[in-house]
Every structure is written in C-alpha cells, then in structure tokens.
Amino acid sequence: MSDSAKDISIISMAILYLFSGGLGLLIHILKLGILKDFIYSLIRMSFQLFLGSFVLMYIFKINTLWIVLLFFTLMSVVASRTIIQKSKIGESFFIYPIIFFTSFLLTFIFQVVIVGTDTWYDARYFITISGMIMGNSMNACAVALDRFNNDLKENYDLIETLFSFGASNFEAVSIFFKKSLRSALMPIITNMSSVGIVFFPGMMTGQILAGSNPTVAVKYQIAIMITIAIFVLISTMLNLYFNMKIALRKFLDGV
C-alpha cells in the first residue's frame, strides 16, 4: 500500500500528443476519411477528462451530500441521453428515472453494504462507482432496447397472432423480451469469464498502479462486475417493460 502512481510529466504528455499527431498523419496518408473525427474526438477527450479531473478534485474537496447528488443526477441524465440516442427510441421519458433510481440504489448498496464507508455519499466512492456502473452498461441497455423495438416491428404479425390466442401484453412479446435481455447480459457474462487472463480492466489496473494490494484490487473488480451485471439486468428489464407498454398501446387500447 505504498506510494501512489508516478505522475506523468508535461513533457511526456507532449510526447503523447506528438504521437497522436503521427497517428493523424497516418490516417490522412492512408485516406481513411476519419481524420476530422479523430481530431474532434481527441480534443473532446482531452478537454472532458481534464475538466473532469478539476470537477472531481473540487467535489472531493467539498464532499457534501448536495454536491454529490447534483453531480450524480447530471451523470445519470447524460447516461440516459446516451441510451436514448443510441437506441433511437421514440417516447423515452421513462429511461431517466429508471437509470437514476437503479444506479443510485446499487451504488448505495455497494458503498454502504459492500465497502462500508463512513459516510454513505462519500464522493470519492459514490461518483466513481456510479460512473463505472452507468458507463459500463449504457451500451448494453441501448443495444437491448434497439433490438427489442426492431423485433417488435419485424414480428408484428406473429405478435398479432399471439394476441388473437388470448396472450397478455407480456405473453405476446415475451420471446423478444427475453432475447433482448440475453443480448444485454451476454457481453458482461463473457467479460467475466475472460477477465484476468485476456484483459485487465481499467479499474483494477488503476488501483494496482495507485499502490493498492492486488488482492484488494481484485475484490473491488469482482464487486464492480457483479454490480454492473445486476444493474444491466434490472435497468434493461425495466426499460424494456415500459418500452413494451408504449409500443403495445394500440393493442392495449384495442377495445
């Protein structure tokens, strides 16, 4: 548990940006057509992360309930918006409360029950853990919603048939509901089986670099992966459920 990770000097950072310049040049020479995207993303990444680090430093210093809640709310709104944009769904207002409450509850449990910090809203844990949970599951949630809506559109005739046989709303779409939920969960389950051999996740690597005992880092990693899986399952299930309610409104109001 010795000293924290060695700082990267300004000169080293400059070298890294020089390398990025080389990468950009290569993209240009090879005519890959993504030079603009690369430059734009590089600038955004640098700006967002540095700004983020200042914001985090500020929040960690103040560390009051209100500032943590405010920042957490902002994060959950951004995560929800990302899901909405990626999944291209129409009516989507239900996603905001679902992401907010599920991630809040799970982060709370993680912090109070699993880690057991002194204050439940300690920013150093609450912001980073909730950020990891939401960040690692946005994609899964979006993919599941997108797939579900496509399936509903493509299988309208089958769903209509099942309704004619007395299916309830859920029964009529349960095949597709389960399929989408599986597709959301599979990547994290696959990750679980390869972690530690094929790749070392950022959180664990970061903790080890920062001087944590690898055993502690591993325990955190296991805890976060299980939490993410639970979050993906619960939030996707809820999202799919409300999405289904809206999508099937015309069947629901049939008579």
Place this chain on the structure above:
Amino acid sequence: MSLLEIEDLKVKIEKRCLVDIKRFSFEKGFIYTIFGKSGAGKSTFLKALGSMIKYEGNIYLNGENLKQKYPLTEIRKKVHYIRQVPEFVPGKVIDSLKYIFSFKSNRDLGFDENYLNVLIDKFGLDQSILGKDIKNLSGGEKQRISIIRSLLIRPEFILLDEPTSALDVYTEDNFITFLNGIKNEFGVIVVSHSVDMIISSDIKLFFDKCNINRIEEDIDTENIRKLIGE
C-alpha cells in the same frame, strides 16, 4: 345455438370511417362470406369483430355484451380472428401449438392431445406432421395447422381473413369442404375475394360503403365478378 350480433359498429382510422353497420347477426351453422372491392374495409371489419382493433358500438355473443362482460384476452378467443398468412412461434409443430397454452388465459383450457389427433385426421393430415419443423411445412399444411391451432382453443366463432388466397384450386375445394364439416360446431365468417369460396358459402355478404348487404343466394359467378370490380 351461437349467435353473434353487432349493434352500431363503427371503425374509424385517421378520422375516415371504414365500417359503419347499424345491426347485423351471424348464426352458427352457416358459412358467411364477406366480399367486396379491395380496400373497402372488409379486413378492418373482420379485425374489429375479433376485437383486434378499436371499435365503437357493441358486439354481443349469445346476448352478452362482450366488451362489458369479458377481458380482451377472453373475447379474442371466443370470437377468434385468423390472419390471412399464418404466423407461428418457430420450432416443431407440436411445440408451437403447445406454446399457446402457456398463456395464463388458456391454462384452464389445457392442451387436449386427443382433440388434436381428431382434428389432424379431420384435416387429412398425418400424425407425423407434429414432429416436423414449422419452416418445412408447405403453404397448404401451414394453413391447416393454423386452423387446427385456432380450433384447439374452442372458439365460438372463427373469422377467416382471405383463407384460400395462398391455396391452389384443389386445396381450396378441400378447404371449403372442411369448413362445411365444422360449421355446425363453430360459427364461420370468411372474408374472401375467391369466387369459388363466395359461391360455395351459405350466406353471401357484399361489403360496400362501410356496410354489409346480404346478396341473393343464387348469384352467379359473373355477377360476383361485377360486384368485386374484376
């Protein structure tokens, strides 16, 4: 005796009135065929009758107002709409048929294997079809399995939307014979533009201007063609 009555039935889609029928009743024991120009609203009428779409007015089954008396899941089985192109849950025929009985509203009904065998014989199918994959069935086989599936839930009326459009003439004749064989057990209402189907039905209904009009029984092929606009 099953009796299906409609009263002030209206269906509007995007404010356009597609169905507007004051009063009509269907009885078990006859094959009713509704025909008319395409796009006139025949299928819409059939879907409304099967409670698959929103409608105004009332539908009574044996004197009971369906909307007031039963939940949608029950109504749709009693007066049961059957699509033109049958759709199945993928997999083996037997599993696809059983799937319907996993629904809460069908639990009391139960999957009756003996009745299934009776129907399979009645339709001139072989028992081995139950083990086949749905996707390997021919159009005619799918059609018959689809009707068998519908009869398994014991509806009072079946509403068939263009049931013979995908069948060849020979299979169509068989199908009509079959409908005649079951019309005393189930009420049969068909929407069709097939002249054979219309000619062989007991009661012929011309759908025009949002309404159904009964046509004399001995109408000939030529006059039917004229009415349909062929």
